[in-house]
Amino acid sequence: MVDIDGHSYNAVTLGSMIWSGENLDVSRYRNGDVIPQVKDSKAWSTLSSGAWCYNQNNQGNAKTCGKLYNWYAVNDPRVLAPEGWHVATDAEWLALSDLLGGAESAGGALKTTVHWKEPNDGANNKSELSFFPAGARRDTDGEFMAPGEYSRLWSSTESDEKRAWCRSLGYFDAALRRGQANKRIGFSVRCIKDKK
Numbered sequence: 001m002v003d004i005d006g007h008s009y010n011a012v013t014l015g016s017m018i019w020s021g022e023n024l025d026v027s028r029y030r031n032g033d034v035i036p037q038v039k040d041s042k043a044w045s046t047l048s049s050g051a052w053c054y055n056q057n058n059q060g061n062a063k064t065c066g067k068l069y070n071w072y073a074v075n076d077p078r079v080l081a082p083e084g085w086h087v088a089t090d091a092e093w094l095a096l097s098d099l100l101g102g103a104e105s106a107g108g109a110l111k112t113t114v115h116w117k118e119p120n121d122g123a124n125n126k127s128e129l130s131f132f133p134a135g136a137r138r139d140t141d142g143e144f145m146a147p148g149e150y151s152r153l154w155s156s157t158e159s160d161e162k163r164a165w166c167r168s169l170g171y172f173d174a175a176l177r178r179g180q181a182n183k184r185i186g187f188s189v190r191c192i193k194d195k196k
Contacts, residue, residue, distance in 0.1 A: 001084075003025070003026040004028050004030060005025075011193065014096060014100075018192065019191070019193075021128065022066060022130065023134060024189040025067050026082070027067070029050075029079055029080060030078060030083060031078045035050050035080075036051045037052055038051040038052075040142070043142070044142035046184075047072065047184055050069070050070065050075075051073060052067045052070075053137060055068055055134060055144055055146065056146060064147075065132055065134035065188065066189070068186035068188060070185065071154055071183035071187075075156065075158070081191045085192065086156065086191060087156040087192075088155055088190050088191065089155055089157050090155040090178075093176075096176075097178075103175055107122065108122025108174030110131040110176060111123035111151075111174075112125050115132050115148070117148050121171070121172060122174025131169055133148050133171065134152075135147045135149070135150060135152075148171070152167070152169075153187055153188045154166050155167070166181045166187055
């Protein structure tokens, strides 16, 4: 997978799906329009349009973590994912979880064995998708959940007017949790190759 900014990503085949092997790190929509980078915490917490940031506003976090996006960027009609790819749906996350043994153990198959806080239970990265603990950015005050303990990822599937479906991995167990989150939160994004 190559995005509009020229970043290359590993592609990993799991079942009938081909996933990006790293978190998305793009700063423009597919049509070339710039996605605003929002550093200010208060501004982030009031957004209702697409935006991205580096965790802790530190570009050094991009190497392993990619960028954090609010769900408005995920859902923008200008399309966040590169040509030929799309942001993973809730159903595709469910299928991935099933392929990797179910929600209680799938997180271990996704997590890297490095960069996570101990004990990093169950981590073996057998999926080769190499999920790092990229953290998140809160919707309430725009403050950051620093890298190291959690990975939170959007699906492209809306839950209700204010929320969308997402996934969570933690350092303390091997689970891949499904949940709903406010669309203003900053999470990581993984893409799946479109089927022909």
